[in-house]
Amino acid sequence: MIREELPDGTINQYEYDDAGNRKTSIRGDKTDVFTFNEANQIATKNDIAYQYDTDGNLLQDEHFKYEYNAFGYQTRVTDLQGNEVARYEYDETGLRTKKIVGSQTHEYYYDGDQLSLEIIRINDSIEQYRNYQWEKYTPLGMVIREKDESNNWKEQVYHYWTNQRGDVVSIRDNDGKEVGSYTYDAYGNVLTEVGKVAQANPIRYAGYYFDEETKNYYLQARYYNPANGAFLALDPDSGDNDDPSTQNGYGYTSNNPLKYVDYNGERKYGFLLTFGETAGKWVVKKGKKVWQSGKKVVRKIKTSFVIPKEATNTLKYVKKNGHPKQGYKGGGVYKNSNELLPTNTKYKEYDIFPKKKGENRGAERIVIGENGKAYYTNNHYKTFRTMN
Template sequence: MSYDTIGNPISYDGYTYTWEAGDQLAGITGNGVNTSYKYNDSGYRTEKTVNGVTTNYYLEGSHVTYETNGTDEIYYTYDSKLISMNLNGEEYFYVYNLQGDVVGLLDSSGTEVVSYTYDTWGKVISITGTKASTVGEKNPYRYRGYRYDSETGLYYLNARYYNPEWGRMLNADSFGGFTGELLSHNVYAYVQNNPVMLYDPTGHFSEKNYGFGVPMRGKTRRPNNKITKTTNQNALKGKNLETAKKNYSEYHNIRKAEKGTKKNSSSPDFIVSPVGTAIPVPKGAKGPGPVENGLGFLYKGGSGGNVLNNAVKGVRIMEPTWRYPTGYASYFNKSNQAVNPITGRTIGKSDPWWHIVTK
């Protein structure tokens, strides 16, 4: 691999890379691919041309709200995260896993029509489903919710491009790193070589990947167990009841559920908070019920399921406090001890899974 004087690669494995404005990728040619890119004054990509076909991106801030290549049109819907895409008049809803990967697409009836798998570093392993070769290929959002360029195999992370085959960024970071964090000074490293716990939403800084900040995979059933009244077993009052209703309302809107008046008789797959955080509920857990102290509600008596470890028996969903202004969630085992929802192991107060911030 050869580089220019500021650390940008200019040739490798049959590809030639061109750059502008210092470290901004202008194009890639070679191996049957000829691409070029244009960006706005803020540095966000507004145009991509691949072998003569140009895709234009229309942005709101850093988010693409509409794109077209002259044949296909895609509109995107956001809440706090990307919720759905409308491809040529058909709506598809994104399904995420705990780490924020797009692992599937649901059609408007709630049927999963595309499924994705990746390796730890984001290389696409498989695309399956009834619409894998059409919708699955045309959807650009994949691993960690990053935009994927299938013609080059690169992820566009706004400031830079990431190569999952290499497990590193394409070019050097203009940001030099943080004092006291040695790995942050490796200007080519992707998320300090820790793709399991970290992700990079900007192309500059890695952040802790707590999960739960994006919609999670749920079953395709359409629940109608909207809360309209309480019983002695789950007597929520005042603000607690309103919190439960608000969360259910968000859940129903996202899942396209029909209106219903039945009392709660089975647990949902997950609860979506008013700020867009999806919180998986243990399989078979009953609720919502009151928490032991503070403001919030809980589900208990379940076991695993919905990507949770089998040792997880319940979840508390707490209202905002001065320390957690958007609220938080915590999982517990049969002994009512706080646990890591993925491993099922008990944890202490210093563990980041103790209080999972809903943001």
């Protein structure tokens, strides 16, 4: 994307080099000029130097200094004077479980890889519970339970209205009254934020979790800076040799945020308009405004959904070790008898979850070709999604 016109008439323009790095951005009356090193890392922004560690993690930009643990997870942010802005903790799978900002602590609990519950404490006293509701990767709303002035618990239900990309653009109460709203540019910068509920709500652009203290989005695998249109850490996936746009380890959605999203920071882009769909229309279901896609036509290999972390981890393990993890079934021949996948190679299939005694294997698999190409299926080989 090289140009966008915002609802208020403001024009944003972007220029990129051959590697997909943003050389300049003109957003309204603000111009930013970037230079890059050979690793596609931002070397300077408006003559301010950026610093990285040897693993490709951003250590310092024009606003903050960042710290990481041995696993490459961002653990602490300070301002340039060394004052702490935030601290983060993670579980063994890499999901963020805690954020500490001053006297306030946010605890995070997940259903799979989706945020389900957030508990907010002030000085160890629980002040608020937030339950989040999702339909696949589209945020539907949140239920807030908090103490009132009499120290009694009260509950409030809020519904998200989202646009086609999944941005939360409006927040409504159970009566349909708007209590908060946002506008964004194409890269996710918050342009307007109206209402106290909107200020408190962290689920925003593309359904990502917004960290107010840094203005970055937490995408699980990495943090994303919408002001730069770039991630703060290197993508561990080197990209597809047939698609140079995927080989920039810091770029966001191949500079096409009008078409793609990146739900977990692992370069698994989602198409907004997939092959074989019409544009569709807005409809209201159960008091919520949602996007209803047009009629689909047949296509067996899709790229329009996020690949589960378990599938990605299984692929990485098999590629590194040549066999499935202990306790996992896999390595058998996938015959491709219906020719749903390219026929120029042979395939093997692998489970993405460990085998449990007495339980069915389920329908989710990855299939890896001898040529290295991998595919994910969640319906026992009826349709596939490309993984690399």
